[in-house]
Amino acid sequence: MPFDINDTLTFEENLAAFVKSLEADDAKLAAVLAQKLPELLKGNIEPSDIWDALEVGSQEQAS
Amino acid sequence: MSGWLLQSIEIEGLRGINNEGAPLMLRLKSDCVTSISAQNGVGKSSIFDAINFAIRGVIPKLDGLPASENGRSYYVNRFHSVGAGHVTLTLIPEGGGDPVAIRVDCAADGTRTVSGPPNAEALLRDLDREFVLLDNKTFQSFIDTKDLDRGRSFAGLLGLKKYSDLRQSLQALGRTQPFNNHFGTSVLESRRRTGTASLQTAQRNAQTSFEVLTQRKLTDFQTHAEAQIAAYSSLEQIAILKRQCTGKAFGEIDFDACLEEIKKAEGGEEKDRLAKIIREQEAIEAVLNADSLTDADRDALRDIAVRREEALGRVGSALLHEHLIVAERVLSDESWSNKNLCPTCETENEKSVFDKVTRNLSAYQAVHDLGAELASGWSDRNCDCLTDLEDAAVEEGESCPIGEIASRVDEDFLTAAQIDAIWTHRATCRGKLDTRLKALRDERSELEKKLPPSYVEVTRRVEAARRLSEAWKNAATAEAEIAAVTARKARIDKIKRFLDGAAAAFAGAESRAATRRLAAVTPICKSFFGGIVHAPVEPSLIKPSGSESLAIALAKFWSLQDVSAQALLSESFRNAFAVSVYLAAAQLYGGDAKFIILDDVTSSFDAGHQFHIMESIRTKFARPGQAGGPQVVILSHDTLLEKLFNKNGNEPDWQHIRLEGTAQTAVLQQTGAANRVRDAAVTHLNAGQVEDGALRLRPYLEYKLLEIIGKVAIPVPVDFAMDDNKKQVQNCIAAIQAAVTLHKAANRLILTPQQETGLQTHMATITGNFLSHYATGSTQAFSAPSLLGVIAAIDAYAECFMYEDPPGSGNKRYYRSLAQR
Numbered sequence: 001m002p003f004d005i006n007d008t009l010t011f012e013e014n015l016a017a018f019v020k021s022l023e024a025d026d027a028k029l030a031a032v033l034a035q036k037l038p039e040l041l042k043g044n045i046e047p048s049d050i051w052d053a054l055e056v057g058s059q060e061q062a063s
Numbered sequence: 064m065s066g067w068l069l070q071s072i073e074i075e076g077l078r079g080i081n082n083e084g085a086p087l088m089l090r091l092k093s094d095c096v097t098s099i100s101a102q103n104g105v106g107k108s109s110i111f112d113a114i115n116f117a118i119r120g121v122i123p124k125l126d127g128l129p130a131s132e133n134g135r136s137y138y139v140n141r142f143h144s145v146g147a148g149h150v151t152l153t154l155i156p157e158g159g160g161d162p163v164a165i166r167v168d169c170a171a172d173g174t175r176t177v178s179g180p181p182n183a184e185a186l187l188r189d190l191d192r193e194f195v196l197l198d199n200k201t202f203q204s205f206i207d208t209k210d211l212d213r214g215r216s217f218a219g220l221l222g223l224k225k226y227s228d229l230r231q232s233l234q235a236l237g238r239t240q241p242f243n244n245h246f247g248t249s250v251l252e253s254r255r256r257t258g259t260a261s262l263q264t265a266q267r268n269a270q271t272s273f274e275v276l277t278q279r280k281l282t283d284f285q286t287h288a289e290a291q292i293a294a295y296s297s298l299e300q301i302a303i304l305k306r307q308c309t310g311k312a313f314g315e316i317d318f319d320a321c322l323e324e325i326k327k328a329e330g331g332e333e334k335d336r337l338a339k340i341i342r343e344q345e346a347i348e349a350v351l352n353a354d355s356l357t358d359a360d361r362d363a364l365r366d367i368a369v370r371r372e373e374a375l376g377r378v379g380s381a382l383l384h385e386h387l388i389v390a391e392r393v394l395s396d397e398s399w400s401n402k403n404l405c406p407t408c409e410t411e412n413e414k415s416v417f418d419k420v421t422r423n424l425s426a427y428q429a430v431h432d433l434g435a436e437l438a439s440g441w442s443d444r445n446c447d448c449l450t451d452l453e454d455a456a457v458e459e460g461e462s463c464p465i466g467e468i469a470s471r472v473d474e475d476f477l478t479a480a481q482i483d484a485i486w487t488h489r490a491t492c493r494g495k496l497d498t499r500l501k502a503l504r505d506e507r508s509e510l511e512k513k514l515p516p517s518y519v520e521v522t523r524r525v526e527a528a529r530r531l532s533e534a535w536k537n538a539a540t541a542e543a544e545i546a547a548v549t550a551r552k553a554r555i556d557k558i559k560r561f562l563d564g565a566a567a568a569f570a571g572a573e574s575r576a577a578t579r580r581l582a583a584v585t586p587i588c589k590s591f592f593g594g595i596v597h598a599p600v601e602p603s604l605i606k607p608s609g610s611e612s613l614a615i616a617l618a619k620f621w622s623l624q625d626v627s628a629q630a631l632l633s634e635s636f637r638n639a640f641a642v643s644v645y646l647a648a649a650q651l652y653g654g655d656a657k658f659i660i661l662d663d664v665t666s667s668f669d670a671g672h673q674f675h676i677m678e679s680i681r682t683k684f685a686r687p688g689q690a691g692g693p694q695v696v697i698l699s700h701d702t703l704l705e706k707l708f709n710k711n712g713n714e715p716d717w718q719h720i721r722l723e724g725t726a727q728t729a730v731l732q733q734t735g736a737a738n739r740v741r742d743a744a745v746t747h748l749n750a751g752q753v754e755d756g757a758l759r760l761r762p763y764l765e766y767k768l769l770e771i772i773g774k775v776a777i778p779v780p781v782d783f784a785m786d787d788n789k790k791q792v793q794n795c796i797a798a799i800q801a802a803v804t805l806h807k808a809a810n811r812l813i814l815t816p817q818q819e820t821g822l823q824t825h826m827a828t829i830t831g832n833f834l835s836h837y838a839t840g841s842t843q844a845f846s847a848p849s850l851l852g853v854i855a856a857i858d859a860y861a862e863c864f865m866y867e868d869p870p871g872s873g874n875k876r877y878y879r880s881l882a883q884r
Contacts, residue, residue, distance in 0.1 A: 003568050005576040011225040018572070022565055029561045040232055041225070047236050051245050051558070058554040 012038070032057040066657035067154040067190065068093035068694045070162050076148030077116065077169055078109035079726035081140045084758030085740045086149075087730050091696065092718045093155060093658075096685045098697045098708040101722035106730035107698045111196060111662040113150040117167040118191050120175040129409060135173030142727045146171040154186070157657050190656045193219040194649040198662040202641035204400070206615065206629060212400045214606065214613035218573075220645065221580040222652030226573045233566035237559065246555045249435060251548050256442035258544040264353055264448065265538035271352075272534060275527035291535075298528050301521055303328045314536070318529040322522065329518050337510045337519060341526045344503040347496050349530070350455045353448040354493070360444050361486045367440055368479040371433035378426045387427070390420050434476045441469075441477065449489055456492035456499075464488050574609050581606050581613075584647045591643035594679040595672060602628065602640050615640065635667045642676065646684050649693060658694040663701075670703045677707060687716050727791060728765045740766065744854060748847040757845050760833060760853060761792070767861050768795035774877035775864050777802040792834065796826065806881040813878050818863040825863070828856035 003021040005014050015037065022030035032053045039045045070093060075086035089110070091097050101107040112122045116138060125134035139148045148169040155162045165179035165187060177183050193216060205213060218227040236242070243249065273281040273290065277297045284290040291313045298316065299308040307321050322338050378384070386407075393399055393406040394417040402417040404410070412419075441447075446469070453465040465488055468481050511519045585604055592602050601619040606612070615628045623631075628640060642664060649659060661680075665673045677697075682688045685695035699705070705721075712719030724730035731739060740763045747756035772779060772795060779798045803822065806812040812819070833853045836844040865875040866884055878884055 003572050005226060005572050007576070007579070014226070015229065018569060021568070022561070025564055026557070026561050029558065033565065037229070037232070041228060047232075047241065048245050050236060051242065054558045054561075055246075055554060058558055 028057045028060060029054055066157040066653065066655050067163075067186070068157055069152065069658040069696070070155045071151075071153040072110065072114065073151040073153075074110065074113045074148070076140045076143040076145065077113045077138065077150055078122070078140060078148075079104070079106035080109045080113070080148075080730045081142045081727060081762070082729045082731070083143050083145070083762060084755065085729060085731075085743055085762060086151075087722075087732075089720060089732075091694070093694050094687050095716055095718040096681055096688075096695045096697065096711075097718045097720065098699065098704075098711070099720045099722060100699050100701075100705045100708055101730075103700050104726070105722050105724055106726060107700060107722060108662055109726075109730070111198065111660055111698055113148075114152070114660055115196050116169060116175065117150045117152050117165070118187050118195065127409075136171065138169050138173040139171055140726065186655075189654070192649075192654055192656045193224075194645045194653075194659055195656045196660050196662070197642075197645055197664060199638065199664055199666060202638045202645070202664065205641040205644065206632075206637045208400060209402075210612035210614045212402075213615070214611045216400065217581075217613045217644075217648075218577060218611070220648035220652070221577055221584065222648075222654055223573060223577055223580070226569075226576065230566070230569050230573050233562065233569050237562035237566045239559075242559060242562075248552070248555065249438075251552055251555075253438060253442060255545060255548045255552070256439065257447065258541045258548065260442060260445040260447065262538055262541035262545065264445065265534045265541060267353070268349055269531055269534035269538060271349075272527045272531035276524050276531055287535075294528065294531055297524065301524070303521070304525070313528075314532055316528070316532070318525055318532070321525045321528075325518055325521055325525070329514065331514075333510055334514060334518060334522065337507065337514060338522045338526065340503050340507045340510065341523055342529075344500060344507060345526060345530060347455055347500050347503070350448070350451045351493065351496055351500070353445070354452050354489070356444060356446065356449070356489075358486075360446075361482060364437065364440050364444070364446075364477065365479050365482050367433060367437045368477050368482055371430060371437060371476065372478060374426065374430045374433055378423070378430055384424075384427050387420055387424050391417070391424060394420060437477055449485065452489065452492050452496070456495045465492075571609070574611075578606055578608070580652065583651055584644070587647035587650060588643045591646050591679055591683060592639055594683060595639040595643065595676045596636055597675060600632075600636065602643065604644070635669070635672060638664065638667050639672070639676070646680070650684060650689075653693060656693075658696065660696045660698065662698045664697075665699065665701060665704060673701070673704055674707060677704070677711075681711075681716070724766075725769065728769065729762050741854060741858075745851065748851050748854075751847055753845050753847050753850065756847065756850055757833075757837070760850060761837065763854070764829065764833075764857055765791055765795070767857050768792060768799065771795075771799060771861055771864050771877070776880045802881055811882045813880075813882055813884065814863060821859060821863045825856040825860040829853055829860065832856075 003018050006017065009017070016034065019030050019034040019037065022033065032050070036045065036050045036053055040047065040050060069091050071091060072089045073086045074080045074089075075082045075084075080087050087106075087110075089099070099107060099110065112124070116122055122134075122138055125137050128134035128137075139146055149166055150169075151164055151166040153162050153164045163180055163183075163186070165177065165183045167187075168176040168178070170176070177187065180186070205216070208216075215227070218224055270281045273279070273294060277293050279293065281290055284293060295308065295313040295316075298304050298313075298321070303324050304321050307324060308316055322335070325338070326334050390406055394402055399406065401411065402415045403412045405412060405416045450463075450466045450469050453463050457463055465485050468477065468485060581604055588604065589601055592600070599619060599621050600617060603616045603618040603625075605614040605616060607614075617626050617628050617631060618624065620626050620631050628637070632640060665676055668676060680695055680697075684692055686692045697708075699708070708717075708719045711717035720732055722730055722732060729740065740759050744756045744759035744763060747753075747759065771777065777799055779794075800822075803812065803814070803819075807819075814822075832849045833845075862875060865877050868874055868876045868884075
């Protein structure tokens with residue numbers, strides 16, 4: 001089932017559910033997004049910070 | 064707690080609200096609809112601007128001015144002596160609780176500083192919803208804008224702004240060019256190509272050397288280990304080399320030591336020389352053989368270079384490129400809704416500036432692509448072999464043009480002229496090497512005739528073994544490089560696929576949520592619209608599946624069906640359409656902001672429809688008519704509406720406030736406006752707070768003088784309103800005195816002799832005890848008793864322009880003019 005926004009939940013709860021749904025694709029990368037996306041949305045970090053974190057995540061997975 | 068209501072708004076020094084030392088304080092009843100009315104120019108829209116500034120940090124109408132006007136410098140009230148303003152919003156939780164005051168200060172340059180509780184900034188961000196501040200421009204824009212822009216702004220109305228931001232962030236993360244730039248995929252690709260070329264060269268060299276050493280083909284062996292054993296055996300079976308080979312792997316054999324063994328066995332310098340000749344000869348042959356380039360290769364590279372140079376001629380400088388990239392970012396941002404408006408010169412074009420910028424950027428992209436094609440063509444043809452060719456050919460101290468050009472091939476890009484130069488130099492180098500090779504072969508031939516044939520052959524095999532060992536090491540290094548690059552590329556590709564998948568999944572979810580929420584909004588929108596227009600006209604909102612666009616239409620227009628809203632609706636009905644959409648969306652998806660400020664949204668409506676829209680707001684939308692509905696504050700200058708407001712103001716669910724004043728002095732609520740400043744000054748002075756009292760004295764004096772001028776119809780010079788505000792009091796006094804003098808000379812002055820005398824004595828008190836010190840900044844000369852005397856003198860001065868009506872009643876009225884009651 002594709003992810004769908006639940007109108008009874010807050011944005012933060014929907015965001016958490018969305019990244020949870022990505023675990024089926026790649027749990028490690030989904031965990032990185034779960035941690036970093038809220039920071040990106042607040043403007044505290046740049047896309048490059050997420051890309052770096054995703055690469056670290058993918059390396060940990062490979063090792 | 065489910066939202067915030069507005070309890071009060073305090074403003075000083077912003078836009079048309081000076082109120083220096085005595086801020087405009089609007090106390091709102093959160094369980095009422097509040098109407099605030101004033102004549103034009105009194106500062107009603109300044110309230111709207113001040114709240115906009117508090118919540119969003121901007122005042123769009125000023126930001127939209129040409130840069131030369133410096134719109135932000137007009138955020139503050141230009142008459143305020145300090146040149147700084149503030150607005151304080153006091154909010155109360157909808158479900159009950161302590162009020163929260165957030166103060167937002169505005170510096171002279173428009174800089175915003177927020178103070179209050181620790182979460183003040185976050186709270187203001189949560190209040191920043193599309194429907195909180197609505198004016199006519201917003202509604203007109205909603206109707207007139209393109210479907211895509213409307214759809215994007217509508218995401219916010221449907222409470223999907225954060226979701227839309229997230230979708231855009233995910234799409235930005237997966238955007239190919241910045242993603243590839245970050246991960247250096249072009250560098251990786253270049254490393255892969257170089258590694259592949261090095262591997263091919265090493266394998267070719269290994270094949271040749273292996274055949275010389277073993278007299279067999281490398282391809283005869285299934286595995287590298289078997290080939291290594293065969294190579295080792297070939298050396299180890301030579302008796303004089305056995306000692307150097309025993310106990311070592313092929314790669315560990317010291318080939319110089321092997322040559323020493325041959326030299327010792329033969330005992331001659333000529334043998335040593337032969338080995339050197341063989342080594343040099345085979346090295347030259349290797350670089351010549353590695354260069355398999357043809358004129359066709361040159362022509363192909365040249366063609367790409369020419370096309371790139373032509374493409375380069377169609378674009379501007381690197382600086383312009385950077386400018387276009389920034390412009391594209393601005394234009395593609397949601398907040399830049401008008402894509403025909405140039406973000407640099409703010410000129411509105413007939414065609415899309417965004418499309419033009421995109422086209423120009425694609426020209427830069429063409430240059431970039433051809434540059435990449437050129438670099439790829441260079442690597443794929445193994446043109447780096449030319450640097451080896453050049454290194455072998457040039458003597459010490461000679462220039463190496465090929466090496467210099469090739470070292471910058473990835474950053475500077477080859478030109479057609481450079482390619483021609485490389486090919487010319489290549490021919491020179493090959494000629495030199497051919498000459499050198501011929502000399503070596505001749506010398507070798509002479510030496511081989513002198514030396515025993517067996518040792519000549521052994522030396523040849525040792526040199527072949529040396530080259531084979533080196534080639535295998537180079538091949539191993541190249542394979543390791545290719546493997547590392549391939550592994551990293553695989554990780555990067557996986558991240559890209561992951562991000563693309565995430566962005567697509569979320570975009571789909573957002574689109575479905577928008578469709579779902581739109582379906583909920585539509586019937587409420589129709590109900591509001593019907594309640595306002597009272598005509599057989601039915602609006603419709605259409606969102607194509609999977610698209611961000613939102614189209615508007617009319618499902619019914621009298622007897623017509625499914626027709627264009629923009630084409631058929633009058634201005635007032637278009638506004639009614641937009642009002643209905645915004646109110647419906649706010650009712651369902653309001654979020655934390657439980658209040659709405661409407662600024663002159665009814666100006667296009669006739670009296671009847673104004674009444675309908677107010678009734679719709681009151682009964683179908685706002686609290687308390689709708690329990691849990693938003694708190695509505697209506698700003699208006701409309702005299703027809705004011706009558707309605709006055710009537711409604713007597714009802715328990717409606718609060719009406721009327722403002723008066725000027726941008727130069729103060730904006731205050733009508734009831735006792737001037738008296739409030741006076742009372743505040745008296746309170747401060749009685750408490751010994753001389754500075755605070757003096758601050759309020761000047762606006763009070765200005766207010767009273769302007770009141771006299773207005774009420775008694777005293778003529779003023781044409782530049783009166785525009786003159787330096789610091790001279791305002793003097794200008795008022797001068798205008799009044801001139802008018803009195805003129806009427807006196809004409810024998811038409813209505814003032815009594817006592818009043819004429821009073822004018823002089825009271826003004827002497829005002830000037831001597833206040834104005835003369837205020838003008839020079841000698842405020843230390845003020846004392847509370849003397850300033851209290853000044854307040855009494857101001858009141859007495861104003862009374863010189865009044866008469867008792869009826870006589871003996873104590874009820875004072877201003878003369879109609881200086882000539883009549």
